[in-house]
Amino acid sequence: MLNSYSAEDKVLVSVDCIIFGFDNEGLKILLIKRDFEPEKGKWSLMGGFLKKEESLNDAATRVLNHYTGLHNIYMEQFYAYSEIDRDPVERTVSVAYFALINIENHNTELTKDHGAEWFSISNMPKLIFDHDEMVSHGIRRLRYRTSTKPVGFELLPEKFTMRQLLELYEAILDKELDKRNFISKINSLDILIKLNEKDMLSSRKGSYLYMFDKEKYDAKTRNNFVLNL
Amino acid sequence: MLNSYSAEDKVLVSVDCIIFGFDNEGLKILLIKRDFEPEKGKWSLMGGFLKKEESLNDAATRVLNHYTGLHNIYMEQFYAYSEIDRDPVERTVSVAYFALINIENHNTELTKDHGAEWFSISNMPKLIFDHDEMVSHGIRRLRYRTSTKPVGFELLPEKFTMRQLLELYEAILDKELDKRNFISKINSLDILIKLNEKDMLSSRKGSYLYMFDKEKYDAKTRNNFVLNL
DNA sequence: ATACGAAGTGTTTCTCCAACACTAATTAAT
DNA sequence: ATTAATTAGTGTTGGAGAAACACTTCGTAT
The missing domain is CATH 1.10.10.10 (Winged helix-like DNA-binding domain superfamily/Winged helix DNA-binding domain)
Structure with a gap:
């Protein structure tokens, strides 16, 4: 019995999370200023690398908790992005999630520490890598989801x-x-x-x-x- | 400028393809008898590992061509499966696709060589790993797709x-x-x-x-x- | 010639969706 | 106390589209 597929390539896998919130001004997305190179200082989705001992859902849950302090967040995986040069540093396959949170409920200290800010979906800055594409797909999926679940x-x-x-x-x-x-x-x-x-x-x-x-x-x-x- | 995220874990990534076909008996799925360990001889979806220099769509296209001889196949990515022990040999994240082909049109020699067979979706054998779950999700996605595209x-x-x-x-x-x-x-x-x-x-x-x-x-x-x- | 078998073709009913406007309740201002 | 202002709350109707429904036509085989 084998215990590895030794000849095969391994790659980095990450999760990126679109965090939707809603207040009286409308639908918003929580973004962070990326604090490491490349693209340091540019706006980005919340992300993190998948670790060996966790599933993608675990990783997304961990990322969401890390940036918001919340547990039991509604989230949904929606697409895996894998263009070879999508991250210029190193080949990374990224699995995108969207999450829905109560905007008044999260740990604002925590988000402030991370340099995170809420942006109206109609007035967002340009994001790094392929994150703009993720956001537009995520919004599309959220719209469809309204017909299926009481979001x-x-x-x-x-x-x-x-x-x-x-x-x-x-x-x-x-x-x-x-x-x-x-x-x-x-x-x-x-x-x-x-x-x-x-x-x-x-x-x-x-x-x-x-x-x-x-x-x-x-x-x-x-x-x-x-x-x- | 960094040229690697060196501290992060890398994992195997694979694609698994549900190949749908239709004949006068109904909707069918093409399955192969797996020809390597573990689970050698059990029925499985068509799969393959993602290589460093290709995107997931490239990998799925390659796998589909390898097993059917066809080019320009309609396919759609639908979910990434990542439970830690889903493949008992080694940690593998698998991205599932479904594909639609004309059942009379593919290279039957090729599929025969691979020990592939068509199964009615109402009468399928038990599949390896989490492939049964992939199939049921894939069918669900295909059903939804009928309302959006003329499949x-x-x-x-x-x-x-x-x-x-x-x-x-x-x-x-x-x-x-x-x-x-x-x-x-x-x-x-x-x-x-x-x-x-x-x-x-x-x-x-x-x-x-x-x-x-x-x-x-x-x-x-x-x-x-x-x-x- | 006739019997057979699937193809092909419209109408009616009903349900559900979209469009639409006024009254009620309360408070603030005078 | 009266009035003005503001948002909440509430039903009906017409139309479009979906669902239900059955008979005739055509060509072949016997």
């Missing part, structure tokens, strides 16, 4: 208003949605709990707060729901 | 009947489709050319043969069509 669950605070949810979907899909149609579609999914509590900041009348009903949500996603907005 | 273009012979096209979609989606509704949806895409030629094998009356109109097809796909069957 708002991950991006919003625990309690949120219908308006916030609406604006989140508008930001992700980059189009205006009809308020009444949106609400009835969301309600038809039957995954929200309406609280007896109002958010009084946004208006004089105050708007009801909602939470996701985790159990109903899980039951729904097992049955592959489809949501067309 | 029949790749799987059918140049000239085909409406019945063949219908049965192809039924095989991929694993559900019965209404003949008349199917035909009108396909016609509404406006990507087929009806030939003045009939296939007389399938019936006494004979059925018209069709071809894909490559130009119209390309124009459509650029505009992101959606096809709900």
